[in-house]
Amino acid sequence: MENAEIAQVLNQVADILELLGENQFRVGAYRRAAQEIESLPQDINELYKQGKLDEIPGVGKSITQKIEELIKTGRLKELERLKKKIPLSLTKLLQIEGLGPKTVIFLYKKFKVTNLSQLKKLLRSHKLLQYKGFKEKTEENIWRGIKLYEKHKERFLLGRAYILAQQMVESLKNFKEVERVELAGSVRRMKETIGDLDILVTSKKPSKVMDYFVSLPQVEEIEAKGRTKTTVILKIGIENDLRVVSPDCFGAALYYFTGSKAHNIRVRRIALEKGLKINEYGVFRIKDNKKIAGKEEREVFEAVGLKWIPPELREDRGEIEAALEGKLPKLVKLKDIKGDLHLHTNWSDGAHTIEEMVKKAIEKKYEYLAITDHASPMGIIQGIAGKRALEQLREIKRIRKKYKNKIKLLSGVEVDILPDGRLYLPDEILKKLDIVIAAVHFNFRMSEKKMTQRIIKAIKNPWVKIIAHPTGRIIGKREGYPLDMEEIFSACQKYHTYLELNAFWNRLDLNDIHCRMAKEKGIKIVINTDSHNKMEMDNMKFGVGQARRGWLEKRDVLNTLPWEKFKKELNLKIKI
DNA sequence: GCCGTTTTCGGCCCGACTGTTTTCAGTCG
Numbered sequence: 362m363e364n365a366e367i368a369q370v371l372n373q374v375a376d377i378l379e380l381l382g383e384n385q386f387r388v389g390a391y392r393r394a395a396q397e398i399e400s401l402p403q404d405i406n407e408l409y410k411q412g413k414l415d416e417i418p419g420v421g422k423s424i425t426q427k428i429e430e431l432i433k434t435g436r437l438k439e440l441e442r443l444k445k446k447i448p449l450s451l452t453k454l455l456q457i458e459g460l461g462p463k464t465v466i467f468l469y470k471k472f473k474v475t476n477l478s479q480l481k482k483l484l485r486s487h488k489l490l491q492y493k494g495f496k497e498k499t500e501e502n503i504w505r506g507i508k509l510y511e512k513h514k515e516r517f518l519l520g521r522a523y524i525l526a527q528q529m530v531e532s533l534k535n536f537k538e539v540e541r542v543e544l545a546g547s548v549r550r551m552k553e554t555i556g557d558l559d560i561l562v563t564s565k566k567p568s569k570v571m572d573y574f575v576s577l578p579q580v581e582e583i584e585a586k587g588r589t590k591t592t593v594i595l596k597i598g599i600e601n602d603l604r605v606v607s608p609d610c611f612g613a614a615l616y617y618f619t620g621s622k623a624h625n626i627r628v629r630r631i632a633l634e635k636g637l638k639i640n641e642y643g644v645f646r647i648k649d650n651k652k653i654a655g656k657e658e659r660e661v662f663e664a665v666g667l668k669w670i671p672p673e674l675r676e677d678r679g680e681i682e683a684a685l686e687g688k689l690p691k692l693v694k695l696k697d698i699k700g701d702l703h704l705h706t707n708w709s710d711g712a713h714t715i716e717e718m719v720k721k722a723i724e725k726k727y728e729y730l731a732i733t734d735h736a737s738p739m740g741i742i743q744g745i746a747g748k749r750a751l752e753q754l755r756e757i758k759r760i761r762k763k764y765k766n767k768i769k770l771l772s773g774v775e776v777d778i779l780p781d782g783r784l785y786l787p788d789e790i791l792k793k794l795d796i797v798i799a800a801v802h803f804n805f806r807m808s809e810k811k812m813t814q815r816i817i818k819a820i821k822n823p824w825v826k827i828i829a830h831p832t833g834r835i836i837g838k839r840e841g842y843p844l845d846m847e848e849i850f851s852a853c854q855k856y857h858t859y860l861e862l863n864a865f866w867n868r869l870d871l872n873d874i875h876c877r878m879a880k881e882k883g884i885k886i887v888i889n890t891d892s893h894n895k896m897e898m899d900n901m902k903f904g905v906g907q908a909r910r911g912w913l914e915k916r917d918v919l920n921t922l923p924w925e926k927f928k929k930e931l932n933l934k935i936k937i
Numbered sequence: 938g939c940c941g942t943t944t945t946c947g948g949c950c951c952g953a954c955t956g957t958t959t960t961c962a963g964t965c966g
Contacts, residue, residue: 386949390938421939461964494963498956546966559966585954585965592954592965602966604953617951622966629950634942640951 364398364405367431370440371395371424376452377443379462380469393419396623398428400678402877404847406432450475458600459506481507505582512598516554518836519903520866522599523548526558529579529601536573538566541611545618546602550672551906553836553869557600559618567605574603610642613655616662617641623677624670631681632665639665673909692909695902697921700729702796703775703829703861703889704898708753709734709744712894715753715760715770721895723767728924731796732757733773736786739803745774750790761937769924769937771795775829780804782818784825791824795933798861800829801842809843816849820858826931827887828853830863830870837867846875850882859919862911864890864904865897876911887919 375391397419398405408414409432414425431437447469454465454477468474471492472483484503489495526548533542539562543549546559564570571591575583584592584600591603606614617625618641629639638645643655644664654660659669667684671692674680683689704718705711711718715732722730734753735744745753754772761770773796777785784791784799791797799819807815819825831849832841853860860879863870871879871886879886888904890897908918915921922930 384938387938389949393939419939423938459964463963494957496957502955557966587954590953618966620966622950625966626950633950638951642952 362406362431362435364401367405367428368395368399370431370437371398371427373449373452374427374437374440374443376455377440377447377449380447380451380455380466381443382462382466390419390421391424393623394424396677400676400874402678402874402881448475453477454480457503457506457510459502477507477510505584509594509598509600516556516837517599518866519548519551519553519555519869519906520900521597522555522558523866523903525579525595525597525599526560529558529560529577529595532577532579533560533562533570533574533603536570538564538569538573540564540608543611543615545615546620549619550621550675551903551910553866553872553907555599557602558595559602559604561604561606561611561614561618563608563611564605570605571603604641606641608656610655612657612659613639613643613661614641616658619672619675621676624675624681627677627681628665628667631667635665637665671909673906674912676910690912690914693905693913693915693918693921695905697915697918698727698888698901698905699923699927700727700731700769700920701725701890701892701898701901702729702731702771702773702827702887702920703733703798703863703891704730705734705775705891705893706732708732708749708756710893715756716763717895718892718898719760719764719768719770721898723764725898725901727768729769729771729927731771731773733775733796733798735777735802736774737777737802738779738785739777746786747790750774750786751793754793765937771933771935773797775800776825777802778815778819780807780815782815784819784822788822788824791822794824795935796826796931797822797824798827798829799825801833805833805839805842807842809845812842813845813848816844817852820849820852820856823856825858827859827861827889829861829889829891830868831860832870832872832875834870834872835867836869841870846878850879850884853884854882859885859887862886862888862904862908864888864900864902864907865892866900866903869903869907871907871911873907873910876908876913880911880913880917885917885919886913889920 371391372395375388379388397417414420414428427437451465451469454460474480474483484500526544530542530544533539541563543561545561547555562570567588571586574591575593579595580593581596582594589605593601595601632639636647638647643652644661645652654664662669668689670680670684706713706715706718736746737744757772772794774794775798778799778801832844834841860871876886888908890900892898
C-alpha cells in the first residue's frame with residue numbers, strides 16, 4: 362500500500378471516531394499521523410522494512426501496528442469494526458459546509474440519513490423543524506452547503522484560484538479605507554489545490570471595508586459578516602474570507618491565516634513551552650499577558666526562537682525543526698530561472714510561431730529557450746515527425762541567427778515514449794537536436810513494473826535529456842501512472858537525464874514530495890512551462906512555487922544555470 | 938492516540954461568527 366492510501370484509511374478512522382463522539386484528541390492523533398504519512402518524503406513500505414515506522418512523528422505504538430496490518434494484509438480490522446457501527450458514507454456528508462459531526466450523527470440516528478439524496482428528501486419534508494436547535498435558517502444553511510458541495514466537489518486548481526485572488530486583492534487596494542492588503546491562506550503557500558481564498562487588510566474603518574468587500578461584482582453570496590471577519594462565496598463558487606486587523610497585529614494575522622493548520626499548531630505548541638501564546642493578534646507572554654510581537658510576520662517567528670519560514674514550507678514537514686536548527690533551505694526564486702526548455706509552437710499543437718515564443722522569452726529576460734514540438738504517433742497532433750523535424754530545425758537555425766545577440770535559441774522535440782520504451786523518432790534525427798524531451802502521452806494503463814521499465818528505457822537513450830511530466834497526472838482528473846520513483850531517480854543519476862517539474866497548474870508534475878525525494882537523491886530538476894501559447898510562459902511561477910514546496914534550492918534546478926554553465930552541464934556542442 | 942529539558946499521567950492551539958440562545962453549542966479555519 363502506498364503512503365496516500367494508508368493516510369486515507371487513517372483519515373477514515375478519524376472521521377468515524379469523530380462521528381462516534383470519541384475523544385477529540387484521539388481523533389486528532391489519527392489525523393496527524395495521516396498527514397505526516399501523506400507528506401513523507403520516502404516510501405512508507407521502506408520504513409516498515411527498516412522497522413522505523415515509529416520514527417514518524419505522531420505515529421506511536423497503536424498506529425504503528427495499524428500501519429503494519431495495512432501493509433501486510435491491505436486491510437484494517439479496526440476500520441471494518443467501526444464501519445459496522447456507522448456507515449462510511451456518513452463521512453462524505455461531513456464534507457458539506459456547515460454540517461459537522463454532531464449534526465451528521467443526529468441526522469443519522471433520528472432519520473437514518475446516510476447520503477446526500479436522503480438528506481435532501483429530509484430537508485424538503487421539513488421534519489427537522491420539530492427538533493430543538495433547528496429552524497428555517499438552519500435548513501437554509503444546509504441547503505447552501507449542499508449547493509456549494511455540488512457545484513464544487515473538488516478543490517480549485519491553483520492557477521484559477523490565483524488569478525481570482527489577485528483580482529480581489531487589486532479591488533481592495535483600490536478602496537480608500539484600505540491601508541495594507543496581503544494574500545494569505547493556501548494560495549500564499551502555492552498549494553496545488555485551493556479550498557478558499559484568505560485576504561488580510563488593515564484599516565481604521567473595518568465596517569466600511571466589509572461593506573465595500575461584499576459589494577464587489579465577483580461576490581455571489583454573503584455567508585457571514587462581522588467586524589473582523591467576513592466570508593463570501595464568489596460567483597465562480599469559491600469561498601473568500603476577508604479579515605480586517607489593526608496595523609500592530611498585521612504580522613501575527615498574516616502568519617496565522619497563512620497556515621497551514623498543522624504548521625500553526627506545532628508552532629503554537631512550541632510557544633506554549635516557552636510560556637507564550639500565539640493568536641491572530643500577536644505573541645503574548647502568558648504570565649502577564651504582555652504582547653511581545655505582532656506587527657511583522659518575522660517578529661512572530663523570532664519571538665518563539667525560529668527563523669522566518671517561507672510560506673511554501675509551512676506544512677509541518679520538518680521546516681520547524683530546520684528553522685530551529687538554522688538549517689532552512691535557501692529556496693529557488695522565480696528570478697533565478699534563466700530559461701524555459703519545453704515550448705510548443707504552431708508547428709505542432711501550439712498557437713504561436715517560433716518567433717513569437719522567442720520574443721516572449723526575451724521579454725522575460727531569459728538567456729535561453731528550447732522549442733520542443735510534439736513528435737507523436739497520435740493522429741490528433743500534427744507533429745514534427747520525419748522530414749518536418751528537419752524542416753523545423755532549419756527554421757529554428759534561421760531565427761537563432763536573427764536573435765543571437767539577445768537569446769540562445771535551442772532546437773528540440775518532445776518525443777513520445779512508445780509502450781515498449783522505444784521513442785517515436787529515430788536516433789539519427791534526435792542527435793541533430795539540442796534538447797530532446799521524452800514523455801508518455803498514451804497507453805497509461807500499465808503495471809508499475811512495465812511503466813517504470815518503459816520510462817527507464819527512454820532515460821537510457823543517450824540523446825534524451827529530459828523526461829517531461831514524469832508521472833502523467835492531471836490534477837483532479839487523472840491519477841499519475843504507477844511508477845517506482847526510486848528506480849527512476851537512480852536511472853536518471855546514472856544516465857545524466859533530468860526530470861521535469863511541469864509548471865502548468867493542472868499538472869505540477871513532479872509534485873512537491875517527489876521534488877524533495879529527488880533533491881535527497883541529488884537529482885537536479887528542470888522547471889518547464891510546457892507552454893502551448895506565449896501567455897502560458899507566465900505559468901513558470903507555479904512551477905517555482907511547487908519546487909519551493911519541495912524544498913528545492915537554486916542549485917537543485919537545472920535551468921537556473923546561466924547560459925555558459927548550462928551549455929557545459931548539458932555538454933551542448935552548438936556555437937551561438 | 939501521542940508525548941515528555943518540569944511530567945509515563947494528564948495534558949493536547951485558539952478565536953470568530955451564526956443561530957438559537959438568555960449563556961451557549963456547533964462549525965470553521
